Amino acid sequence: MKAITINSLKQANPIIDMPTPELQPGNVLIKVHATAVNHVDLAWVSGKRKPDDTILGLELAGEVVDAGDSNVKVGQRVAALVDKGGYAEFASVPADRLIPLPDDVSYAKGASIPESYLTAYQTLFLIGNLQENQTVLIHAGASGVGTAAIQLAKQIKHATVITTSSTEKTAICKANGADYAIDYKQQDFEAEVDKITNHRGVDLVLDFIGADYFNANVNSVATDGQLVLIGDLSGSIVNNVNLRYIMMKRMSITGTLLSTRSPEYKAKLTAEFVAKTKALFADQTLEPTVGAEFDLQDALSAQKYxxxxxxxGKIVLKV
Amino acid sequence: MKAITINSLKQANPIIDMPTPELQPGNVLIKVHATAVNHVDLAWVSGKRKPDDTILGLELAGEVVDAGDSNVKVGQRVAALVDKGGYAEFASVPADRLIPLPDDVSYAKGASIPESYLTAYQTLFLIGNLQENQTVLIHAGASGVGTAAIQLAKQIKHATVITTSSTEKTAICKANGADYAIDYKQQDFEAEVDKITNHRGVDLVLDFIGADYFNANVNSVATDGQLVLIGDLSGSIVNNVNLRYIMMKRMSITGTLLSTRSPEYKAKLTAEFVAKTKALFADQTLEPTVGAEFDLQDALSAQKYxxxxxxxGKIVLKV
Incomplete structure (x- = not known):
């Protein structure tokens, strides 16, 4: 089958021939139609993981062609979070990771669901414990996780959603449902949040930016609020952290990563997510944001993008 | 009645005459027999609060002399967490804050229960979510909250308890049930915890020390573990905090203070605490550590101590 590995990505023609995966017990074989690019892919290629024949790709959408020992129907259109193997023609996926795709959701949109929506769902609700009508600050609001988080917070908890993004992306945040879209290039988000919340702060912050935003995030959280760290795009090392503020606010700071969780956790998260969102994807209340599509062979350009x-939103690779 | 206020404490004779408190609806009047010293008392006196006629003292033990509109029995021996007013002959206390004292628990021991045990209970179980047989690191293990936390973690969750303390206080930690008592003057606690837990780290850290211990605390937490900040005795400002570690470990850092919580929260916490610990105080499985007793008039010496x-353990003032 066609596939792109960590080793092959930088070749002139990155697509190489690999054996079709053997079906493990509990797995189904999927004919992949689309996968999506994640920061982890870039990290693996840039040397965070030893270059080898690991097939890239942490999520995919396609159709079930062999149900193995499961009771999934052959032909079922699905998306799934995978540990690797999305940049390929076929993938073997645990049956308990499948997200059934409604008829009107394309494979490109389907491939945009797993990482972004599961991460957003987990951080907003399971870790962040967002309650009805609370206020949430979502950084990188126009990103894959950002757009998913805006939609989930609005549609499931009727939250007041404040986002940050660059000037040109504020419209995307608004289109996805943000009540306030702060332009971080022109505005100081801490001052804006203080103004919007009438000095109260927000109940929850989802942050991908890390070091550069950390202290302003702490300052932006309300009493008994929470900061969830999902990324450190600006760096990891923070100075002048004030523990007194953290105590006075009785706030929590929680770091999380989805990819390193156990298979059991991922299965449980997927089951809860499907139960809560299936109808919302079917009637397009939730709609993945596909910002760009590339052919699989142009994966390196997609990563550069x-x-x-x-x-x-998401960068999709058509397989 | 006799009382000591923020204003009066530094007088040659600090005990002044104040009106006996009027009984508010829902409150009972207590004849105070003992109160205990807390760091907040020192902070108030040193100027963190405007000097005025506020009566010092955040906890007390005594007997109910007027039950007001409650169904508490006159003569009932009780302890209670109060917002102020412990350094006095009488105190008006919400009936839903009362901790009944078993016959064998002296007033000195009773006055040592509220702040220490409620704080330890809240941080270990309600915030720290300590599970059966997990491992907990308790800093300042010989302090009031430290000794209470060792006992509660051992007796209620059979936890493996690791403490830090100065050389001369390690024996107190052991006597209260600690499995490992690290001497912070002779040993590097991060290295010791790494050794004791076989590189796994601890599920929970209770910290009162703050800045000086923060990064070593983060390094000492296991995957999915938690650091609870209850104090900042060494300072509040931390540098070189590594957010990547926090994310990789999927850990939480939670700040908390008991004194600023709402009356409803304190009542609910007290009710749960009493239900879970009443029998354990009665049979002396839980036993407050009274380290020193002073007469009320020597309150300034007690604070200096x-x-x-x-x-x-606790410093008690006999009223």
Missing amino acids: MHDQKNV | MHDQKNV
């Missing part, structure tokens, strides 16, 4: 922060 | 870190 993400590296250069050109993307809005 | 705490300031100089001479205390083990």
Whole structure:
């Protein structure tokens, strides 16, 4: 089958021939129609993981062609979070990771669901414990996780959603449902949040930016609020952290990563997510944001596009 | 009635005459027999609060002399967490804050229960979510909250308890049930915890020390573990905080203070605490550590004793 590995990506023709995966017990075989690019892919390629024949790709959408020992129907259109193997023609996926795709959701949109929506769902509700009508600050609001989080917070908890993004991406945040779209290039988000919340602060912050935003995030959280760290795009090392503020606010700071969680956790998260969102994807209340599509063979260009922060929502690879 | 206020404490004779408190609806009047010293008392006196006629003292033990509109029995021996007013002959206390004292628990021991045990209970179980047989690191293990936390973690969750303390206080930690008592003057606690837990780290850290311990605390937490910040005795400002570690470990850092919580929260916490610990105080499985007793008129000396870190467990004032 066609596939792109960490080793092959930088070749003139990155698509190489690999054996079709053998079906493990509990897995189904999927004919992949689309996958999506994640920051982890870029990290693996840039040396965070030893270059080898690992097939890239942490999420995919396609159709079930062999149900194995499961009771999934052959032909079922699905998306799934995978540990690797999305940049390929076929993938073997645990049956308990499948997200059934409604008829009107394309494979490109389907491939944009797993990482972004599961991460957003987990951080907003399971970790962040967002309650009805609370206020949430979502950084990188026009990103894949950002757009998913805006939609989930609005549609499931009727939250007041404040986002940050670059000037040109504020419209995307608004289109996805943000009540306030702060332009971080022109505005100081801490001052804006203080104004919007009438000095109260927000109940929850979802942050991908890390070091540069950390202290302003702490200052932006309300009493008994929470900061969830999902990324550190600006760096990891923070100075002048004030523990007194953290105590006075009785706030929590929680770091999380989805990819390193156990298979059991991912299965449980997927089941809860499907139960809560299936109808909302079917009637397009939730709609993945596909910002760009590339052919699989142009995966390196797609990764460069993400590296250069050109993307809005997800970057999809058509397989 | 006799009382000591923020204003009166530094007088040659600090005990002044104040009106006996009027009974508010829902409150009972207590004849106070003992109160205990807390760091907040020192902070108030040193100027963190405007000097006025506020009566010092955040906890007390005594007997109910007027039950007001409650169904508490006159003569009932009780302890209670109060917002102020412990350094006095009488105190008006919400009936839903009362901790009934078993016959064998003296007033001195009773006055040592509210702040320490409620704080330890809240941070170990309600915030820290400590599970059966997990491992907890308790800093300042010989302090009031430290000794209470060792006992509660051992007796209620059979936890493996690791403490830090100065050389001369390690024996107190052991006597209260600690499995490992690290001497912070001779040993590097991060290295010791790494050794004791076989590189796994601890599920929970209770910290009162703050800045000086923060990064070593983060390094000492296991995957999915938690650091609860209850104090900042060494300072509040931390540098070189590594957010990547926090994310990789999927850990939480939670700040908390008991004194600023709402009356409803304190009542609910007290009710749960009493239900879970009543029998354990009655049979002396839980036993408050009274390290020193002073007469009320010597309150300033008692505060100096705490300031100089001479205390083990609680410092009690006899009223």
